[in-house]
Amino acid sequence: MAETPTAAAALRRRTLLTGATLLGAGGLAGGLAKPFISRAHADEPIRIGLLLAKTGDIAPQTEYLANGTYLALAERGNKIGGKPVELVWLDEPSPQGAQQNFQKLAQENKVVAILGGALSSSALAEEATAANLKLPMIIDNAAATDITGKNCNKYTFRLNTPVAVQARMFAPYALNYGKKWYFLTASYAFGQDINKSFHELLAKAGGTAVGNDEVPLNTPDYSSFILKIRQAQPDVVLGGVPAGDLSTFLKQWNELGMKGKIPVCEIAIGDTDIWAVGPQAATGTYTSLWWYKNPANPPEEVKFTQDYQAKYGKPPADKAWMGWITAKSLFESIEKAKSMEPLAIVEALENWRGGSADNPYMYRQGDHQFLLKNLVVQVKDKITDQWDYFDVKATVPEKTADLDALFGSPEANGCKMTAG
C-alpha cells in the first residue's frame, strides 16, 4: 500500500503556506552583490549580456527581440573586431529579479554591455543598476517616458520611442475618430504613462474621457470592462494594455460583437500582439517603430527581412528589428571604440549613426534617446496572409528636422545626465 495516501501525508495549512513562500522566495534568489572587478580578458570572448524575459505575457515579444539580436551577431560572423562574441541571456522575471540578473551578468559573466529591458517596470530598475555598476546598457523595448527622462543616466541608452512622444505623434489620428475617449490602461508604469500623456493631450484638444479603467496585468477576462465600454458609447477606446493582454482584449472585443463598432487605438504595441489575435478578431489603429512590409524600408532593412525569413521561416516582427538594430548599434560601437572600457563604448554609441537619408536615426547625446520616425499603422479590413495585417497610414513626423522638437529637449523631459 505504499502508493496510496497515508496518514503520514498530513497537510497542514501552515506547511502549505510555508512551501508556497519558499517557492516564491526561490524565484527571487539571485547573485549577491560582489565588487565589480573586470570585464573582458584578452584571451576570452567578448561577452555581451541579454536581459530579456523568458516567461510571462511579454515572452512572445522577447523571443523576437532575441532573434533579431542573434541575427545581428550572425551577420558579423559572430565576431567584433576579429574577436569571438558570446551572448549570455538571463531572465528578467520581475524588477528585483532583473536587477539581480543584471548584477550576475556584470560580476559573474563579466559582460561588457547589456541589451534588454522588455517591460518598463524592469527597465527602470535595470537602468539604476547600470548607473551603479557603470556598465553600458541599451534598453530595446521598454517605452516608459522616465527611462530617458528624469531617470536618464550616462550608461543607459534606449531605443523605443517614449510613451509621451508616441502619444504626441498619435493623438491627431485618434482624435480623427472623435473627442469622447474611453481609457483602458494597464495598472503599471507603461499603462499609467499612456493614461497621463493622452489625458493631457485630450484635454488640450477639448475632448472628454467618458471612462477610465486601470486594468491589472495579465487579466484573463475583459468581458466586464467591455460591457462598461459598450454602456459608455465612446468615440474611441484608447488602450494601454501590453502584449498578450492586448491580444486577449481584442479577442473578447470581437466575441462581444464590438469589432467595427467602436475604434480601438493604442501606442507601442508589437506585431506579435496582433498576430496572436487572428484575422477574424484583429482590429485597431496603432503606432509602430517598424513594419516589415513598409515600402519605405531602406535596402539594408529589406536584406534583414530576407535574412530573417530565411533563418526563421517567418517574417520579422517589429521587435525583431528592434533587437537587431540595438545589437547592431552596440556591436558597431564596440568595434569603433576598439576598447571594452564602458566610457569608450558610451562615447561610441553617442556618435553612432544609422538608417537612410530619408529616415536617419541615432542616439541623442543629451538623454541617449534613439530618435527615429514612427509609423501609424491600421489593421487591414480583409487579411489574407497570416502575417500581413497592417497598412501604413503615415510616417510621423514627415520631416526629419521635426524629430528633435517632437521628442522634446532632454531638459524639458526632465533628463539631467549624470556622469554616473
Added chain:
Amino acid sequence: MLDLILSQVANGLVLGGLYVLIAIGLSIIFGLLGIVNFAHGAFFALGAYFALTLYNVAGWWAVIFAPVLVGMLGMVVERVLIHRLYDKEPLISLIVTFALALMIEATIRLIWGGIGLPFNPPPLFAGFFIWGPVLITKYRTTVFMTTVLLLIGLWAFMRYTPFGRILRAGSRDPEMVGLLGINLPVLLTAVFGLGCAIAGIAGVLAAPLWTIIPSMSAGAIMPAFVVVTIGGLGSFPGAVIAGLLVGIVTTLTIQFWPEAAGAVMYVFMALILLVRPRGLLGERWERFE
C-alpha cells in the same frame, strides 16, 4: 446603474462557470489523492495547444480529442511521478508539481514557440443573446452549459457508480479499501487522468477567449486555487459555489473599482477563511488533520 449591475452579475455567473471548470479537476485530484497539483494550469494550457494543433487535422473533433490526450498524458505522469508522492510530506508534492508545471511550460515553448497563436470560436457560436440589460455571447453560454452538464455527469458518476463509491471510500480510508482486495493504485491513476482531462476541457473551452501562449497556465492556476480554497479543499459542491461567487465578485469589482479587480479574489478568500478556516463547505478529514 441597476441595468449595468444586473448585466455584470450575469456576466460574473458565466465567468464563474469557467472558473469552476478550471478548479474542479484540481479539487478532484486534491480531494481523492491528497495531491496539491501545481501543474494543473499547465494541463489546462496543454488542452488549448492540443486543440489548436488537432483542429488543423481533425476539425472540431479536436474539442473531444484534446482533453482525452491531456487525460492520457496525466495518467502517464501519475504512473511515472505522482504515485511516488502519496506517502511523502505534502511539501514534496507541492514542489514536484511546481517543477512539473515549469517543465510543461518550457516544453510548450519548445514545440509551439513563445508567440501567441490565434484561435477563435467556431462561427456556429458567433453572436450573442440580449435579454433586457443582460448581454451574453453564444460562446460563453455554451461554455456555461458544458460546465453544468459536466458537473452533473461527474456528480452522478461519483455518487451512483461502483467506481465512484470506491474512490470516495479510498479517499477516506485507503488501507481498508486495499484490504477489501481492490487495486486502488490503478484507480488513483485514472483519477489523476480524469482531473487532468477536465483541466484539458477547460483549456479547450478557454482557447477562443484567452490568448494562447505558454504562460496562459498562470492565468488559470491562481483562480483555480482560490476557488478550491474558498469552497473547501476537496469539496465538489464547495468549488461550484466558490467559482460562481468569485466570478460575481470579480465582475462587480470591475464595475465599481477596476484597479482592484486582480486582487479582489484574494481578499475575498482571506475574508472567507477568517470566518470559515476550512472554506465554505470544507470538512474535517482525518488523514489531513
